[in-house]
Amino acid sequence: MGWLSVVRNQAVPVPEGVVLERGERALATAVAEGTTVVITSRRLVVPGELDAGKPWHLVDGGAWDPTDSVLRVTWVDGSPAGRWHLTEPGGVPDAFHERVNASVLLVEQVRLDRSRRARVVLRKNLTTDAVLAQTIVARGCDPDDPQLVAVTEEVAARLAEQVGLEP
Incomplete structure (x- = not known):
């Protein structure tokens, strides 16, 4: 699937009922x-x-x-x-x-075995500039699997350190 390339340098009309927050474009x-x-x-x-x-x-x-x-x-x-x-x-x-x-700063795949997989994504909230770690567990995986949780937490801490955040 491709992404259509269109360049727009004009003001974008906002539909009635859509309210933009302060600073939002x-x-x-x-x-x-x-x-x-x-x-x-x-x-x-x-x-x-x-x-x-x-x-x-x-x-x-x-x-x-x-x-x-x-x-x-x-x-x-x-x-x-x-x-x-x-x-x-x-x-x-x-x-x-x-x-x-x-919004995506860093992504790392975690694979413990064939069935236990997750992605750890360091994201930026584009409203507040806060950085947060997200763990997205693969379909069918137990999000509470202790080993998967431990490994993804380690990965999240390492990624946060890479962007200069305190653990």
């Missing part, structure tokens, strides 16, 4: 079926679905399918995945990709 919007997808500097907002928006550090992954014009998003917090057919994608695919990448 609208970066791109796209018409989707029955709604609008709004990419801001701090969050993804979809009126009628994600009215308050979701901050970028909660995006686990996303994919833009230019053939079908579909943006898919999965969430770290386990919320139901988002799927939007963008009738006019504009700069949304690029802005989405850029914002997610801006």
Whole structure:
């Protein structure tokens, strides 16, 4: 899947009902079926679905399918995945990709064996600039597995040290 390259240097109109926080900027919007997808500097907002928006550090992954014009998003917090057919994608695919990448500082895969795997991700909250560690356990893994927890905590501490954070 590719990312559409569109450069926009103009003000982005914000749909009615979407309120930007102080210091937040609208970066791109796209018409989707029955709604609008709004990419801001701090969050993804979809009126009628994600009215308050979701901050970028909660995006686990996303994919833009230019053939079908579909943006898919999965969430770290386990919320139901988002799927939007963008009738006019504009700069949304690029802005989405850029914002997610801006929130990711470091990633390390943890693999204890074939079935016990996780990712430790050091993320930046783009609203507060706080750095946080996220452990995303692979599907089917026990998130409370003591050995997996111990190893992911060690990895998180090492990653935090790499960016100059106190353990």
